[in-house]
Amino acid sequence: MTQFTSDRLLLFGATGDLSRRMLLPSLCALDAEGLLGPDIEIIGTARSDMDDQGFRNFARESLEQFLPAGRRGSLAQFLNRLSYQPLDANDIDSFHALAEKVGTPKQGLSIFLSTAPSLFEPTIHGLEKSGLASGNVRIGLEKPLGVDLASSKVINDAVASAFPEDRIFRIDHYLGKETVQNILALRFANLMFEPLWNAAHIDHVQITVAETVGLESRVAYYDDSGALRDMVQNHMLQLLALVAMEPPVSYNATSIRNEKVKVLHSLRKVKPEETVTGQYRAGAITGKAVPGYDEELGKDSNTETFVAIKGFIDNWRWQGVPFYMRTGKRLPKRTTEIVVQFRDVPHSIFHGRGAKTVPNRLVIGIQPEENITLSLMAKVPGLDRDGYGLRSVPLAITRPDAFADHQRRIAYERLLLDLIEGDQTLFVRRDEVEAQWEWIDAIRSGWEEQAQEPKTYTAGSWGPSAAIALAERDGVTWHE
Ligand code: BG6
Numbered sequence: 001m002t003q004f005t006s007d008r009l010l011l012f013g014a015t016g017d018l019s020r021r022m023l024l025p026s027l028c029a030l031d032a033e034g035l036l037g038p039d040i041e042i043i044g045t046a047r048s049d050m051d052d053q054g055f056r057n058f059a060r061e062s063l064e065q066f067l068p069a070g071r072r073g074s075l076a077q078f079l080n081r082l083s084y085q086p087l088d089a090n091d092i093d094s095f096h097a098l099a100e101k102v103g104t105p106k107q108g109l110s111i112f113l114s115t116a117p118s119l120f121e122p123t124i125h126g127l128e129k130s131g132l133a134s135g136n137v138r139i140g141l142e143k144p145l146g147v148d149l150a151s152s153k154v155i156n157d158a159v160a161s162a163f164p165e166d167r168i169f170r171i172d173h174y175l176g177k178e179t180v181q182n183i184l185a186l187r188f189a190n191l192m193f194e195p196l197w198n199a200a201h202i203d204h205v206q207i208t209v210a211e212t213v214g215l216e217s218r219v220a221y222y223d224d225s226g227a228l229r230d231m232v233q234n235h236m237l238q239l240l241a242l243v244a245m246e247p248p249v250s251y252n253a254t255s256i257r258n259e260k261v262k263v264l265h266s267l268r269k270v271k272p273e274e275t276v277t278g279q280y281r282a283g284a285i286t287g288k289a290v291p292g293y294d295e296e297l298g299k300d301s302n303t304e305t306f307v308a309i310k311g312f313i314d315n316w317r318w319q320g321v322p323f324y325m326r327t328g329k330r331l332p333k334r335t336t337e338i339v340v341q342f343r344d345v346p347h348s349i350f351h352g353r354g355a356k357t358v359p360n361r362l363v364i365g366i367q368p369e370e371n372i373t374l375s376l377m378a379k380v381p382g383l384d385r386d387g388y389g390l391r392s393v394p395l396a397i398t399r400p401d402a403f404a405d406h407q408r409r410i411a412y413e414r415l416l417l418d419l420i421e422g423d424q425t426l427f428v429r430r431d432e433v434e435a436q437w438e439w440i441d442a443i444r445s446g447w448e449e450q451a452q453e454p455k456t457y458t459a460g461s462w463g464p465s466a467a468i469a470l471a472e473r474d475g476v477t478w479h480e
Contacts (some may be wrong), residue, residue, distance in 0.1 A: 006110035013114040014044025025067035032073025038058035104457030108136030140169040149437035170428040175233040176411030199226040206339040210331040253424035264435035268312040273445040278306035280330040283459030308467035330459035336366040353388035370399040
């Protein structure tokens with residue numbers, strides 16, 4: 001793999017929501033810290049007809065809204081790096097104009113493509129025809145990469161016709177989150193977890209990604225997608241793969257992705273009765289009334305805004321250990337967390353003293369707070385005249401306490417910098433994406449065969465009661 005640090009960055013979808021909220025703020029924050037290189041030029045492109053100044057004004061407004069003042073550095077310096085070229089992805093002349101605007105990078109070009117799936121192919125074609133795909137060029141691809149395995153293969157084939165795999169950076173922004181990366185440190189930089197990290201000692205794992213938001217402004221996209229494709233296919237399966245994978249040989253893109261893909265290939269086909277889907281109805285989130293999904297959408301729909309799945313990994317390490325996953329919109333609070341529930345001690349010496357042990361539990365909080373909590377049994381202080389006292393107490397590492405001197409960053413800061421510098425470790429390889437789709441497609445066809453429709457749930461609740469029953473049937477309670 002040729003290493004180069006790009007001195008030009010070409011942003012497709014530059015006037016979109018992702019750009020406004022995440023990409024421009026991330027780039028500005030990196031620039032303020034001198035991490036982008038002194039000569040970096042950022043060229044934005046999208047359909048909107050705008051000139052350089054128009055784009056700079058757009059960027060300024062976005063930064064003022066989405067990046068804290070203390071992280072902006074010299075705004076003028078960053079804005080000066082920006083330029084803009086309008087583009088019609090179906091018009092080849094438009095790509096020639098774009099190539100002219102990009103000019104000849106001194107070292108290399110990184111392209112960030114966040115575009116509707118229907119525009120992927122024409123865009124790749126345009127890049128190729130205009131010479132923007134040759135030389136030192138790498139490309140970052142934002143989701144959605146298709147809607148199923150077949151369509152994702154079409155996109156992957158189109159990209160592969162213009163770029164080798166080691167120049168393709170498929171983005172899953174969850175991999176840019178600090179606590180997600182910390183799963184690797186926790187598992188493989190400590191001795192104490194790995195010997196216990198298997199079916200003999202772990203009872204089950206829970207992965208929850210709960211959101212309070214509803215449809216936001218993404219009506220068309222979301223209704224065609226639904227929670228399974230929007231959140232499980234990518235983010236949740238990546239979290240699962242990091243939790244479940246075997247120890248990689250070393251911290252590099254090939255080793256880590258080799259191990260993740262093995263997990264994804266070991267996922268057992270899910271039966272429809274091991275899934276629950278839901279769609280929210282009007283309710284309240286933190287005391288504020290919110291409309292139902294069908295009202296927000298303005299029509300009836302069968303799209304699921306909630307999904308819970310009981311999954312299994314068919315390999316030696318995880319035989320018989322359920323991985324409960326759930327995600328949904330309009331749930332009571334925003335939280336992403338992984339719970340690793342250990343088994344109870346094989347024999348309790350305290351039984352005769354009337355004390356009960358509670359199995360250890362590791363909770364990895366990804367957001368809104370970043371923390372790791374291990375519950376341990378401890379003796380309640382006292383003379384124990386009324387029986388021996390045991391209590392489960394938390395051993396907690398919270399990010400603000402442990403790393404007070406470190407900046408909390410936007411996930412895209414890490415990913416954009418890795419794209420510019422060419423480190424693929426936190427990007428998803430083609431075989432991973434395809435394994436993810438294969439598993440998801442089988443779930444969807446199970447739903448279709450059984451004509452499964454989402455159950456309703458009230459906004460502000462934890463989804464349909466069937467989701468609670470899915471875990472409780474096994475004596476498991478969702479962690480809240
Ligand atoms: C995106 C989904 O990939 O992730 C959105 O398309 C979702 O529907 C978002 O809201 C959640 O990301 P985060 O970082 O806020 O958890």
